[in-house]
Amino acid sequence: MQTSIIPIFIPHIGCPHRCVFCNQWQITGHRGVPSPDEVRRLIASYTASARTPRRWEVAFYGGSFTAIPVEIQEGLLQPAHEALMAGTIDGIRCSTRPDCITPAILERLQGYGLTCVELGVQSMDDDVLTKARRGHTAGDVVAATELLRQYGFTVGHQLMPGLPGEDWDSLVRTTDAICRLQPDLARIYPVAVLTGTDLADSWRAGCYHALTIHEGVVRAAYMKQRFLEQGINCIRTGLQATEDLDDDTQVLAGAYTPAMGELVDTRRYGRQLLSFLRSLPAGPGITICYNRRDTSRVRGYRNVTVKTARWSLPHRLTWRQDEVPVGHIRVCQGRTSYDLDVNSKTGPTMI
Structure with missing residues (x-):
């Protein structure tokens, strides 16, 4: 059954640090702490709008939830817990x-029925964490x-690939460390x-060189591929598009695009498929079969993989949707x- 999220956005309160990249209201597109009644209304609105049965999860995003005052945490958790007990979520x-x-924090969360906690890790390189002013270490992530x-x-x-001080070796070390820790999801x-951040000041001064979209895709694709190979479910790549993030006066530079997820999967699928096709001998034409849900991943964003194959390979290729498991390509x-x-x-395995 499909799982749908009811997002409750919490602003930057309670967090003891101001990271160089942080302008939390722009990332979430929300300002102000929701009241318990607003949480109830959001839950009711989301669950009433569903046309088909599904699992619902309330997710408190946007801030350091366990760092905000306990009374605010409990005020937000109470309506969600009520909905959980009623079977609404x-x-x-x-x-x-x-x-x-x-x-003590985890016991409180368990008391309200919370079962999943996502950690803002960002990097497992202590030098990168220091330059980002995260205020925690890689050891804190492990603990x-x-x-x-x-x-x-x-x-x-x-x-968060692309932070100040990160190079490719640092990215690889972070990826290796996450694979060893084996989180359930990433x-x-x-x-x-983002405008209004210390990182923006460093970028304007020429002290920080932002990733291009292509560089962001390359780094994210590397991380996602490694995570999936290790059985770590990668549930999102790239920031969720909002009105603020789509305003180029607010996003000054860096690897933001609403198509980030599709571009990352295009690179992952395309690199593996094209590499295998190049290994095949010339001869009979080749048919590439894929699940309907994988069409854009296999063919590529704006058909870039189809176009690349057409001019770079000697084979006559046919592309076809078929009864193939998602995440697989039959050649x-x-x-x-x-x-x-x-x-x-x-x-690849012969079948």
Whole structure:
């Protein structure tokens, strides 16, 4: 059954640090702390609008939830807990900082029925974390992840490639460290330079070189591929589009585009498919079969993979939707067929 999120956005309150990239209201597109009654109304509005049965989860996003005053936390959690007990929703989750996780905090969250906590990890390189003024270390991430596991929570990690001081080696080390920690899920948000942030000042002064969209796609695609190969569910790549983020006076530079997720999957699928096609001998034409849901990933954003294959390969190619599992590509040449599992490191197998 489909799971849908009821997002409750919390502003930047309670957080003890101001990171160089942070302008939280622009990221969320919301200002002000919602009241418990507003939470109730949002839950009622979302659940009443569904035309088909689904699982509903309330998610407290946008701030360091466990760092805000306890009375505000409990005021927000209470209507969600009421809806959970009534069977109106099926789960509650929040996002917070790695250094704002303690046994007492987790016991409070459990008391309100919360089962999933996402940590704003950003990087596992302490030098990068220091330059970003995160106020926590990679060791805090390890400790928080272990404690969440002990209490039986689903664990999420949020990563931000492109922070000051990060190079490719740093990105690889961060990716390796996350793979060792094995969170249940991950989100990847390549850095966007927002007006009103210290990062924007550094960018204007020429002290910080922002990622291009292409560079953001390359880094995010590398991380996502590694995570999926390790069984870590990557549930989002790139910031959710909002009116503020789509305003080019607010996003000054960096790897922001509403199409980030599609571009990342285009790169992942395209690199693997084209590499395999280049290994096939010349001869009979090749048919590339894929699930309907994978059409844009296999063919590429704006058909870029189809176009690249057309001018760079000697083969006569046919592209076709078929009964193929999602995440797989079937490549047929003559009487031989291969299965390419894009999210696995096993490589193509003959079928």
